Amino acid sequence: MVDESTQQEAIRAAAEAVADRLEDEKEYLTDLDSAIGDADHGSNLARGFRAAADAVADDEESTPEELVKKIGVTLISKVGGASGPLYGGSIMSASQTLDEGVTAESSVAFAEAYLDKVKDRGDAQLGAKTMVDALTPAVHTFKKSIEVDELPPLTAFAKATAAAERGVEYTVPIRARKGRASYLGWRSVGHQDPGATSTWFIMQELLDVADDYLDGETDVDARSPTIPDETPDEVDDA
Amino acid sequence: MIGLVVVSHSAKAAEGICELAAEMGGDAPLEAAGGDGDSGIGTDAERIGNAIAAADEGEGAVVLVDLGSAVMNAELAIEMTDANAEIADAPILEGALNAAVEATNEKSTVDSVVEKAEEAQSYRKLS
Numbered sequence: 001m002v003d004e005s006t007q008q009e010a011i012r013a014a015a016e017a018v019a020d021r022l023e024d025e026k027e028y029l030t031d032l033d034s035a036i037g038d039a040d041h042g043s044n045l046a047r048g049f050r051a052a053a054d055a056v057a058d059d060e061e062s063t064p065e066e067l068v069k070k071i072g073v074t075l076i077s078k079v080g081g082a083s084g085p086l087y088g089g090s091i092m093s094a095s096q097t098l099d100e101g102v103t104a105e106s107s108v109a110f111a112e113a114y115l116d117k118v119k120d121r122g123d124a125q126l127g128a129k130t131m132v133d134a135l136t137p138a139v140h141t142f143k144k145s146i147e148v149d150e151l152p153p154l155t156a157f158a159k160a161t162a163a164a165e166r167g168v169e170y171t172v173p174i175r176a177r178k179g180r181a182s183y184l185g186w187r188s189v190g191h192q193d194p195g196a197t198s199t200w201f202i203m204q205e206l207l208d209v210a211d212d213y214l215d216g217e218t219d220v221d222a223r224s225p226t227i228p229d230e231t232p233d234e235v236d237d238a
Numbered sequence: 239m240i241g242l243v244v245v246s247h248s249a250k251a252a253e254g255i256c257e258l259a260a261e262m263g264g265d266a267p268l269e270a271a272g273g274d275g276d277s278g279i280g281t282d283a284e285r286i287g288n289a290i291a292a293a294d295e296g297e298g299a300v301v302l303v304d305l306g307s308a309v310m311n312a313e314l315a316i317e318m319t320d321a322n323a324e325i326a327d328a329p330i331l332e333g334a335l336n337a338a339v340e341a342t343n344e345k346s347t348v349d350s351v352v353e354k355a356e357e358a359q360s361y362r363k364l365s
Contacts, residue, residue, distance in 0.1 A: 038279070040280070076283050076284070076314065077283070080274040080275075080276070080278065080280035080281075080282060081274070081280045081281070081307045082306055082307035082310055083307075084283060084310075084311065084314075085307065085310035085311055085313070085314045089283075089314050121310055121313065121314075122310065179306060180305075180306060
């Protein structure tokens, strides 16, 4: 386990990296949102994550759990629309899983808690053309990679990020059933979901920051080998 | 008396609905929480939380909402407040009028105001 001050440093670095990336992608996300939503996704998220990164930038006192909670609370107050409760509220609520710091196990718990909260708050199921479509494959792949395949956390997160990308692609050809896009009915088909896209961008930045602190493979695919190279007995021994 | 909070993406819509509701239930505390708090279209959890605090006289408040993020931000605001507040699953305008009438009844509770507001679900404009 990485020591607490390194965790705090990594969380602040991650907040900064995400804020920069969303600023860079602001117009692209807003373009996606203007096709099927209300054209505010890019500017809302960029503003919110910038404020969140600033809120934790000089905070040397808070524990990792408190830092993550602070990021969530700041997003709630600075991001308008549904993104405030969906991103900020879910981060705030899931931060409780980090009470003993950031480990492989608590990261899985965080990911599951975050997904549950997003689904609950947004009342969205898989296949509704929302961020749930990127998050679900990401969280399932992360959990399986850690708990079943026992991969290094960095490799597991890289697979999860690759899985999120597949989820983003899946949102393109399906009809929206939730959110503003659902009012467009069939006209939503053929457009990529902005929330799924920003979720994937955020994961890419988290992966990039994690790569500075952890060892493992990052050039990986979400797919597992068709035929496992080890027998189950050998896995048990590992 | 039970307080009412009207949450719309549009500040004008929220205020207008409060105006109409005030005609029906003049005494009930009515708070409009419309817009994103930055003079744009949207909803804001903090703004809704403040409106709940302003409308609550101690017996609780009922929140009427329009679309999508209004529901999510209202839920979040309720989770972060100590007040006894509930969202009514009702059309925002008709629900607000029903709620305002019920709120002026001295025996009303949060539950009874929610119930009255939700009766508006079945209203039809043309028979």
